[in-house]
Amino acid sequence: MNSCRIAVVGATGAVGRxxxxxxxxxxxxxSEIRVCASxxxxxxxxxxxxxxLVVEEATPKLLSEVDFAFISASGAVSLELAPVAKAQGAxxxxxxxxxxxxPDVPLVVPEVNADDLDGHRGIVSIPNCSTTPLVMVLEPLMKVAGVRRVVVDTYQSVSGTGTAAVEELHAQSAHVLALRQAQGERDSVKPKVYPHQIAFxxxxxxxxxxxxGYTSExxxxxxxxxxxxxxxxxxxSATCVRVPVAICHSEAIHIEFDRPVNPDEVRETLSAFPGVAVLDDPESSVYPMPVQAEGKDEVFVGRIRRDISHPNGIVMWVVSDNLRKGAALNALQIAEEVLSRELLVASRGRAKS
Ligand SMILES: NC(=O)c1ccc[n+]([C@@H]2O[C@H](COP(=O)([O-])OP(=O)(O)OC[C@H]3O[C@@H](n4cnc5c(N)ncnc54)[C@H](OP(=O)(O)O)[C@@H]3O)[C@@H](O)[C@H]2O)c1
Structure with a gap:
C-alpha cells in the first residue's frame, strides 16, 4: 500500500482515540498524521x-495538506469541514x-458493499453504529434466502453518544450507589446527556x-x-434502547425469510463471512456479551434459533464494539480499500480539474 498523509478530526473523542x-x-x-479537535x-x-502529536485546529490549509480526512466530531462539524477538505482534494x-x-455519497461497510466506493466523489460515509452489525449479518444471509422483514431491538451502550455520556454513566452509577448507602433520594440524580438517569x-x-412514533436512530x-x-x-422495524453499558451495542434480530431456513445453515453461513464470529453454545452459557466483545473487531453472533412465531423466521443475538466496527475500524477499513483500489488518485484528479 502507498503511504499517505491523514488528518483525524475529533481525535480527542471516543471514536477518535x-x-x-x-x-x-x-x-x-x-506517512504523516495530523490530529485535530475543538x-x-x-x-x-x-x-x-x-x-x-500536538492537537491542531482543522483549518482549510491543514486539510489541503492531507490525502485522507477522517471526521469523527459531529454532524455540524462534518457539514462545515467535509466540503472544504473535499475541495482541497482530500x-x-x-x-x-x-x-x-x-445519493452522491457511498455509505460503506467494506465486507458488504466495497464496490460502492468505485466512483466516489470525495466523501464516503460510514453507517450508524447500530446499522453496521445488522448489515454484516443480513448481507450473507440474503444470499441464502430472500429476506422479507427484519425486526430488531437494540441495547446500545453509552459510548455511542460519546465521551460525555460515558463519564455521565460512571459518575451517576457512583452517585446512585452512594445515595443508596446513605438511604437518600434517588431523584436527586441530575441527568445531563440523556433525558433521564441512565445508571441502573x-x-x-x-x-x-x-x-x-419511531426515533431518528x-x-x-x-x-x-x-x-x-x-x-x-x-x-x-427497530426499537432502539440505551442501556447502562459502557462499550458495545447488542441487538436481538428477528429475520423473516421467504422460505424456512435451518439454524445450522445460518451458523455455517455467518461463520464463513469475514468479520463475523459465531459464538453459539447456549447450554454452556456461551453467547456474545458486551464485556467479551469490547476491544474486538468482529461482529459476534449467538442464540441462533428458529422463530417459533413464524415458519420462515430465525432469531439471533448480535454484539459488536460500537467504537471499533461501529465507527473507527470501519472508517480505516474503508481507507485501506480505497488504497488497494487506487481510488485516492480519483480524489486528487478531481480536485485539480
Ligand atoms: N461513538 C460511537 O459509537 C459512534 C459510532 C459511529 C459514529 N459516530 C459518530 O462519530 C462522531 C464522534 O463521536 P464520538 O462518540 O467520538 O463523540 P465525542 O466523544 O463527543 O468526541 C467528539 C470529538 O469532536 C471534537 N470536536 C468537537 N467540536 C469540534 C470542532 N468544532 N472542530 C473539530 N473537532 C471538534 C471533540 O473535541 P474536544 O475534545 O476538543 O471537545 C472530540 O474530539 C459523531 O459524529 C458520531 O455520530 C460515533
Missing part, C-alpha cells in the same frame, strides 16, 4: 505510533450522519422522536440498511 489506536494496530501506511483541545498532546471518510443518505436504567429513546436503521444492501423494499 480508538481510531488512533487502530491505526497503530493495523500498521496503516500513514478549540478547547488545541495544544494538547496525543501519543500515536510512539510519537507525541478524500473525506465521515463518521457522522450528515451525508449518509446523500434502560431508556427506550435513542435520539429524537419523529411523527411516525430507528429510522436510520431502516434507511441505511436499505442503502447499503441495495434493497430499497426491505422492511426493518
Amino acid at each position: 480508538v481510531f488512533l489506536r487502530i491505526l497503530e494496530e493495523r500498521s496503516f501506511p500513514a 478549540e478547547r483541545s488545541v495544544g494538547k498532546r496525543l501519543s500515536v505510533n510512539g510519537q507525541e 478524500l473525506v471518510i465521515d463518521d457522522s450522519s450528515a451525508f449518509r443518505m446523500d 436504567n434502560a431508556l427506550p429513546q435513542v435520539e429524537t422522536f419523529l411523527e411516525n 430507528e429510522m436510520k436503521m431502516l434507511n441505511e440498511t436499505r442503502k447499503i444492501l441495495h434493497a430499497p423494499e426491505l422492511m426493518v
Whole structure:
C-alpha cells in the first residue's frame, strides 16, 4: 500500500482515540498524521505510533495538506469541514450522519458493499453504529434466502453518544450507589446527556422522536440498511434502547425469510463471512456479551434459533464494539480499500480539474 498523509478530526473523542489506536494496530501506511479537535483541545498532546502529536485546529490549509480526512466530531462539524477538505482534494471518510443518505455519497461497510466506493466523489460515509452489525449479518444471509422483514431491538451502550455520556454513566452509577448507602433520594440524580438517569436504567429513546412514533436512530436503521444492501423494499422495524453499558451495542434480530431456513445453515453461513464470529453454545452459557466483545473487531453472533412465531423466521443475538466496527475500524477499513483500489488518485484528479 502507498503511504499517505491523514488528518483525524475529533481525535480527542471516543471514536477518535480508538481510531488512533487502530491505526497503530493495523500498521496503516500513514506517512504523516495530523490530529485535530475543538478549540478547547488545541495544544494538547496525543501519543500515536510512539510519537507525541500536538492537537491542531482543522483549518482549510491543514486539510489541503492531507490525502485522507477522517471526521469523527459531529454532524455540524462534518457539514462545515467535509466540503472544504473535499475541495482541497482530500478524500473525506465521515463518521457522522450528515451525508449518509446523500445519493452522491457511498455509505460503506467494506465486507458488504466495497464496490460502492468505485466512483466516489470525495466523501464516503460510514453507517450508524447500530446499522453496521445488522448489515454484516443480513448481507450473507440474503444470499441464502430472500429476506422479507427484519425486526430488531437494540441495547446500545453509552459510548455511542460519546465521551460525555460515558463519564455521565460512571459518575451517576457512583452517585446512585452512594445515595443508596446513605438511604437518600434517588431523584436527586441530575441527568445531563440523556433525558433521564441512565445508571441502573434502560431508556427506550435513542435520539429524537419523529411523527411516525419511531426515533431518528430507528429510522436510520431502516434507511441505511436499505442503502447499503441495495434493497430499497426491505422492511426493518427497530426499537432502539440505551442501556447502562459502557462499550458495545447488542441487538436481538428477528429475520423473516421467504422460505424456512435451518439454524445450522445460518451458523455455517455467518461463520464463513469475514468479520463475523459465531459464538453459539447456549447450554454452556456461551453467547456474545458486551464485556467479551469490547476491544474486538468482529461482529459476534449467538442464540441462533428458529422463530417459533413464524415458519420462515430465525432469531439471533448480535454484539459488536460500537467504537471499533461501529465507527473507527470501519472508517480505516474503508481507507485501506480505497488504497488497494487506487481510488485516492480519483480524489486528487478531481480536485485539480
Ligand atoms: N461513538 C460511537 O459509537 C459512534 C459510532 C459511529 C459514529 N459516530 C459518530 O462519530 C462522531 C464522534 O463521536 P464520538 O462518540 O467520538 O463523540 P465525542 O466523544 O463527543 O468526541 C467528539 C470529538 O469532536 C471534537 N470536536 C468537537 N467540536 C469540534 C470542532 N468544532 N472542530 C473539530 N473537532 C471538534 C471533540 O473535541 P474536544 O475534545 O476538543 O471537545 C472530540 O474530539 C459523531 O459524529 C458520531 O455520530 C460515533
